[in-house]
Amino acid sequence: MQFHLNGFQPGDPDIADPAARVQVSGATGVLPEEVDVLIVGCGPAGLTLAAQLAQFPEIKTCIVEQKPDRLLVGQADGIACRTMEMFYAYGFSERVLKEAYWVNETTFWKPDERTPEKITRSGRVQDVEDGLSEFPHVILNQARIHDCFLDVMRKSPAKLEPYYSRRVLDLHVDPAADATDHAVTVRLERVDAANAGKIEMIRARYVVGCDGARSTVRKSIGRGLHGDSANHAWGVMDVLAVTDFPDIRFKSLIQSAKDGSLLIIPREGGYMVRIYVELAKLDVGERVANRNIAADDVIAKAQRILKPHTLEVKEIAWWSVYEIGQRLTDKFDDVPEAEIDTRLPRIFIAGDACHTHSPKAGQGMNVSMQDAFNLGWKLAAVLRKQCAPSLLHSYSAERQAVAKELIDFDREWAGILASAAKAGGTDAAKTQDYFVQHGRYTAGTATHYRPSVLTGTATHQHLAEGLVVGKRFHSAPVIRLADAKPVHLGHAAQADGRFRIYAFSPVEDPAAAGSAIRALCNFLADSRKSPIRRYTPSSADIDNVIDLRGVFQQDHRELAVEAMPPLLLPSKGRYGLYDYEKMFCPDFKNGQDVFAMRGIDRKAGCIVVVRPDQYVASVLPLDDFAGLTSYFDAFMLPMN
Numbered sequence: 001m002q003f004h005l006n007g008f009q010p011g012d013p014d015i016a017d018p019a020a021r022v023q024v025s026g027a028t029g030v031l032p033e034e035v036d037v038l039i040v041g042c043g044p045a046g047l048t049l050a051a052q053l054a055q056f057p058e059i060k061t062c063i064v065e066q067k068p069d070r071l072l073v074g075q076a077d078g079i080a081c082r083t084m085e086m087f088y089a090y091g092f093s094e095r096v097l098k099e100a101y102w103v104n105e106t107t108f109w110k111p112d113e114r115t116p117e118k119i120t121r122s123g124r125v126q127d128v129e130d131g132l133s134e135f136p137h138v139i140l141n142q143a144r145i146h147d148c149f150l151d152v153m154r155k156s157p158a159k160l161e162p163y164y165s166r167r168v169l170d171l172h173v174d175p176a177a178d179a180t181d182h183a184v185t186v187r188l189e190r191v192d193a194a195n196a197g198k199i200e201m202i203r204a205r206y207v208v209g210c211d212g213a214r215s216t217v218r219k220s221i222g223r224g225l226h227g228d229s230a231n232h233a234w235g236v237m238d239v240l241a242v243t244d245f246p247d248i249r250f251k252s253l254i255q256s257a258k259d260g261s262l263l264i265i266p267r268e269g270g271y272m273v274r275i276y277v278e279l280a281k282l283d284v285g286e287r288v289a290n291r292n293i294a295a296d297d298v299i300a301k302a303q304r305i306l307k308p309h310t311l312e313v314k315e316i317a318w319w320s321v322y323e324i325g326q327r328l329t330d331k332f333d334d335v336p337e338a339e340i341d342t343r344l345p346r347i348f349i350a351g352d353a354c355h356t357h358s359p360k361a362g363q364g365m366n367v368s369m370q371d372a373f374n375l376g377w378k379l380a381a382v383l384r385k386q387c388a389p390s391l392l393h394s395y396s397a398e399r400q401a402v403a404k405e406l407i408d409f410d411r412e413w414a415g416i417l418a419s420a421a422k423a424g425g426t427d428a429a430k431t432q433d434y435f436v437q438h439g440r441y442t443a444g445t446a447t448h449y450r451p452s453v454l455t456g457t458a459t460h461q462h463l464a465e466g467l468v469v470g471k472r473f474h475s476a477p478v479i480r481l482a483d484a485k486p487v488h489l490g491h492a493a494q495a496d497g498r499f500r501i502y503a504f505s506p507v508e509d510p511a512a513a514g515s516a517i518r519a520l521c522n523f524l525a526d527s528r529k530s531p532i533r534r535y536t537p538s539s540a541d542i543d544n545v546i547d548l549r550g551v552f553q554q555d556h557r558e559l560a561v562e563a564m565p566p567l568l569l570p571s572k573g574r575y576g577l578y579d580y581e582k583m584f585c586p587d588f589k590n591g592q593d594v595f596a597m598r599g600i601d602r603k604a605g606c607i608v609v610v611r612p613d614q615y616v617a618s619v620l621p622l623d624d625f626a627g628l629t630s631y632f633d634a635f636m637l638p639m640n
Contacts, residue, residue, distance in 0.1 A: 052376030074142025082444030465599030
């Protein structure tokens with residue numbers, strides 16, 4: 001799928017007419033007076049959160065943005081493997097895969113030992129290790145990611161649209177309000193020409209600031225971004241260019257002898273490329289704006305680094321100059337650490353509002369969206385009265401720790417990229433080695449939540465060694481029993497707020513009267529202690545809150561769907577239709593046995609509980625009904 005051949009055009013490249021490529025976005029009229037959740041900012045974090053909450057029509061959500069319209073030219077563009085897994089849950093991974101540039105290999109260049117003023121290729125590596133994810137690392141304009149989320153919101157049960165041209169002035173929380181009150185009052189100013197200066201008020205139960213590094217919401221709760229600038233100025237450009245550099249369609253890290261470093265990121269469409277150019281070392285306290293760096297300066301520096309190769313820029317689609325810096329907020333909500341036991345959070349911050357990264361490792365947009373994915377299902381669970389409001393404390397606890405780890409990684413990686421290569425190539429080799437060793441950070445799969453009310457201990461980790469408690473559920477190919485369709489087991493987890501229980505059967509016949517799988521299903525279906533019975537409304541489908549899936553060791557042709565426990569073939573909906581998509585077998589035809597791939601104990605089997613944001617919550621023995629019950633009892637509210 002090639003485009004941008006005759007110049008950059010924003011919007012959907014599948015639409016032939018450039019004038020029709022950008023769909024109309026935005027709600028009309030005044031803001032609602034009261035909402036459950038007010039989201040401030042239509043960046044990646046805000047839209048991820050809005051798309052999640054839009055799946056629940058009973059939750060009244062509003063999202064506002066200071067800019068006059070949707071983003072057309074994006075800043076961030078790298079999409080990690082883990083983020084692609086999340087996009088599948090939201091329903092648009094296929095669109096991204098079709099349109100994006102796939103990062104398959106990364107090349108490394110250093111000064112030539114004989115003529116250091118010229119560069120030479122020093123190495124080439126596979127970008128993502130085999131088996132790390134079913135999805136690749138891809139590159140796509142941030143504006144197109146926004147378009148995908150806006151489309152999800154528009155088509156959702158809530159039919160959610162942003163309100164543009166609204167600037168938040170201030171927020172006030174009523175300290176006497178209880179958990180069900182609309183305790184946060186927000187004043188906003190209209191900044192569109194037709195209504196400039198008009199003040200609007202909105203009352204919300206919760207407010208989430210996704211309004212960037214200069215966040216008004218963050219400032220309103222008295223928090224700041226802390227950290228040090230690396231005092232390096234970099235330029236970034238999306239260009240259409242003619243060059244004889246042979247790796248222009250590979251992600252390439254180039255270190256020159258005297259002119260610093262250059263990072264090449266090929267863009268979607270086959271022609272455009274992004275270049276990150278190391279420009280200058282700044283003095284302490286100096287701002288990059290003081291240098292008055294022009295686009296021609298960035299191009300000239302890139303041309304010097306690429307010698308003996310040429311670079312002729314034909315068009316600049318977007319460019320900027322920035323300072324590298326890593327900054328972090330100490331807490332991601334409005335409750336002081338000393339008051340956690342006595343106060344509930346009302347205001348949250350996500351994305352650049354609470355952590356900023358250099359663009360080099362592609363962390364900023366990806367981590368921001370994961371912040372929102374973590375918070376979204378928790379807000380929904382509280383607002384739908386499935387969980388107590390105290391659950392919301394876990395957002396800051398989990399995501400602040402993750403952001404700190406990633407910022408430490410980002411600081412070291414940015415420093416390596418900025419170091420000048422030596423004639424012997426020592427630094428170039430170090431760059432390549434570090435890239436390979438830390439690939440799981442750049443892929444987004446290194447996040448590991450610590451034990452908490454939501455994440456259990458690793459007591460029974462030996463039962464599923466490849467599905468690590470606290471890490472994202474690592475999907476694997478399987479065959480669906482009912483129709484022999486090859487699918488991915490992890491793709492059962494949609495962004496719908498539901499928990500998943502994957503029951504991996506021992507080698508025995510799962511249909512047998514005394515099988516471990518049947519005993520588990522009987523408990524979950526019939527026992528008064530069953531979390532499915534306790535936490536699912538009697539009027540809802542049996543899998544409305546907790547979705548059970550069975551995974552068997554036999555070939556799919558050896559088992560009969562109709563002989564399986566009824567809970568794995570549940571009757572649902574107004575007509576009582578059977579759900580045939582709950583049971584899976586290994587893909588023996590292609591040599592992909594999920595039990596071997598994920599280290600499942602064949603003799604004992606196990607239970608794997610997965611959170612709504614796709615992270616493994618607990619691994620338990622198949623007969624540990626008490627352990628399964630106590631996990632959900634710790635934070636959920638009974639419905640029956």
